Amino acid sequence: MARWEPDSRGRLVQAALVLYAERGFENTTVAEIAARARLTERTFFRHFADKREVLFWGAAALEELLVSAVEAAPESDSPIEAITRALEATGPMFEERRDFARQRQRVIDASTELRERELIKLASLASALADALRRRGVAEPAATLTAEAGIAVFRVAFARWVSDSDSPGLRHFIRESLGELQTVTAGR
């Protein structure tokens, strides 16, 4: 029987990120991740369904955070204000695991399969945000357009935050990108 190890989950994540970066996501096996973390494959599968989930397990929590922030936004908020407030609410969660976010992004960028999976995740977030707006009484197509615009802002802001080593913080980039979206859509 394996003896109890503190933070086996964290060690698995770290081992996976190192291997994905070194040899590519496609060329890494669960057995190799477990070995590098000095754990068994069985322990890996207690934490993650497969090697992709190491990179995507946070998606459900992110969606929950965004949706509850939209639900909690003051009634007086316009749809885009409610969405921006929700995006800003993700700041602390990402700032806390900035190193993970950066390493993860490099792995995603290097793999077509993972880039596609990330796109699908973001589309699913947009769809959850549009649902949350509709529950606030926002009509279609305003709900969908606002949610899609919000996710576009988030993608741009996130890419800048992740690549900027001396970054002023994700929330700053979210506000800035929203301002830029407002400028470009107005046609100026």
Added chain:
Amino acid sequence: MARWEPDSRGRLVQAALVLYAERGFENTTVAEIAARARLTERTFFRHFADKREVLFWGAAALEELLVSAVEAAPESDSPIEAITRALEATGPMFEERRDFARQRQRVIDASTELRERELIKLASLASALADALRRRGVAEPAATLTAEAGIAVFRVAFARWVSDSDSPGLRHFIRESLGELQTVTAGR
């Protein structure tokens, strides 16, 4: 030797759409499509790489049309104007094959795999549009944000056009959705 048949491509597309609608994309084989079109599998593979390409072969032409319309837009156009002009330029192409577009959309909507493929196609269009804007001298992140906003407008406009049996035309919905995007992003 198979004798020459007029429009075997068109017959293959029609046979595929009927079968995808009847039994689902996943449960249809190339052999069945060919048989229904009274053609051989070999003929199918002269026209399409696989059964998915029957639904996605137009993507390259669509991208080319969009990109060249952005390139041809007057220099005085703002980025969002150039993108909207490009989206409007797709109108005739879609109006001409409206029945195909509708049948195709129903098939896409019924399959997770195809919905994901459609998302990836649209993301790739957004990326090509952002490239085209950068070649016009548009800086980042304005290029990416404008292209993403344009694709959001297109998705909403297309969904309305496809589902509206008494439709005023795709171009109408593009202008309308752009107006709505401008309203929601301005925060009104």
